[in-house]
Amino acid sequence: MDEIINYIKTWLLYGNADAAQLIGYTADEREWPKYRLVIVPNGHLGKDIVLPELKTPRVEQWSPDEGSELTVNVVRTDLIYNTFFFISRAEELINTQRDEHGRFLAAYSILGKRNKLVVPTLDEYARLVMKAVGVSLPPSGFAHIYLTHDVDTIAHYRHVRGALGGIVRGEWRQVLRSWQDIHNDPAYSFPWLVKQDKRVPLSESIFFIKHSFGKGYDYPQYNHHSPDARRLRKLLEHSKVTIGWHSSYYGTGSIERRTSRTNELAIHRSHYLRCSIEQMRELIALGVTDDFTMGFPDRAGFRLQTSRAVLWIDPERMQLTELVLHPLTIMDVTLSSERYMHLDHDEAAYLCQQLIDKVRMHNGDLCLLWHNTSFTTADYHRTLYPEILRTLR
Numbered sequence: 001m002d003e004i005i006n007y008i009k010t011w012l013l014y015g016n017a018d019a020a021q022l023i024g025y026t027a028d029e030r031e032w033p034k035y036r037l038v039i040v041p042n043g044h045l046g047k048d049i050v051l052p053e054l055k056t057p058r059v060e061q062w063s064p065d066e067g068s069e070l071t072v073n074v075v076r077t078d079l080i081y082n083t084f085f086f087i088s089r090a091e092e093l094i095n096t097q098r099d100e101h102g103r104f105l106a107a108y109s110i111l112g113k114r115n116k117l118v119v120p121t122l123d124e125y126a127r128l129v130m131k132a133v134g135v136s137l138p139p140s141g142f143a144h145i146y147l148t149h150d151v152d153t154i155a156h157y158r159h160v161r162g163a164l165g166g167i168v169r170g171e172w173r174q175v176l177r178s179w180q181d182i183h184n185d186p187a188y189s190f191p192w193l194v195k196q197d198k199r200v201p202l203s204e205s206i207f208f209i210k211h212s213f214g215k216g217y218d219y220p221q222y223n224h225h226s227p228d229a230r231r232l233r234k235l236l237e238h239s240k241v242t243i244g245w246h247s248s249y250y251g252t253g254s255i256e257r258r259t260s261r262t263n264e265l266a267i268h269r270s271h272y273l274r275c276s277i278e279q280m281r282e283l284i285a286l287g288v289t290d291d292f293t294m295g296f297p298d299r300a301g302f303r304l305q306t307s308r309a310v311l312w313i314d315p316e317r318m319q320l321t322e323l324v325l326h327p328l329t330i331m332d333v334t335l336s337s338e339r340y341m342h343l344d345h346d347e348a349a350y351l352c353q354q355l356i357d358k359v360r361m362h363n364g365d366l367c368l369l370w371h372n373t374s375f376t377t378a379d380y381h382r383t384l385y386p387e388i389l390r391t392l393r
Helices: 002-012 079-087 121-133 160-168 172-180 190-197 227-238 254-258 277-285 332-336 345-361 381-392
Strands: 023-025 037-039 059-062 072-075 144-151 204-210 242-247 267-270 310-314 319-325 365-369
Touching: 002 023, 002 079, 002 121, 002 310, 002 319, 037 121, 072 121, 079 121, 079 310, 144 242, 160 172, 190 204, 190 227, 190 381, 204 267, 227 242, 277 310, 277 319, 332 345, 332 381, 345 365, 345 381
Parallel strands: 023 037, 037 072, 144 204, 144 365, 204 242, 242 267
Antiparallel strands: 059 072, 310 319
């Protein structure tokens, strides 16, 4: 338990372990004079899971005796428990609601119900704690910018199922042009995507590649030994982007991992953003070090209530793990899909700017997800995505 508490205190202070020693986590007033800031526990950490208080915490001044020159900053909102609750995803232990894909949605969460997704509450806690301890606030700006892309398919028409579907829909001209040259296929937007991403200095471009064998929701699958797949890999490797593992809809099986390359095993995102506490344990056992799944599919914003990477805490076993969770800020489908937010271009642009500004203010990590197929539909993403990148430049 002490390891978890010390980690949370240090994380709230942006890694300042020395300043973390100035924070007490105790209700015993006899201990308070030892610290510069005291956070009063609510008694739930490590015992049971309850919904946290979401009201704005307040710093009080406390003195051991009337007239004493010694004053201690005291916060009676349990910031340690609240931080644990969100970064561990403990809410999923007490709320069993799931959609048809087994996902915990924003609509089920206290965050979605109380419209708290636009503000990274834990980053606000960090500012309060740093001021109370007397540590300088981090400068505004981005610690990291991750421009990520899930490669669910390489091309629309260059496999039998896609070609037949296109012909049935009367798209035989597009099918013919695609078979003549993959660059004519609307889904093969990779050269354009790489070029767009390169325009943002100091960003990291990550392409998540599937390695499952293609069934059900994993369709369409691509053969990694096909000329199309080899062409894509050559492009990505030549462009010096990062390649990660996009695990199957049906789990993180070891069979699909044997088809991937060793340097791609550590960075992961789950197909359909499906994730569970059991899957997190599987990822750790399989050697994954960094997961980029942590966003709600139905609402953009801060699922973990932070814009910063954080080590996952297993909420059942109360163990601090080595798995780094990278919060997903915005996904293309979340903005435009009728199933989700269904925003028009201007509404989506406004929300994206709000979220980007919050990440910048807290010196956080901005993580965007745009699929290569999102630039082929009637949606606005071929316009919106470059607009967002221009603001980042």
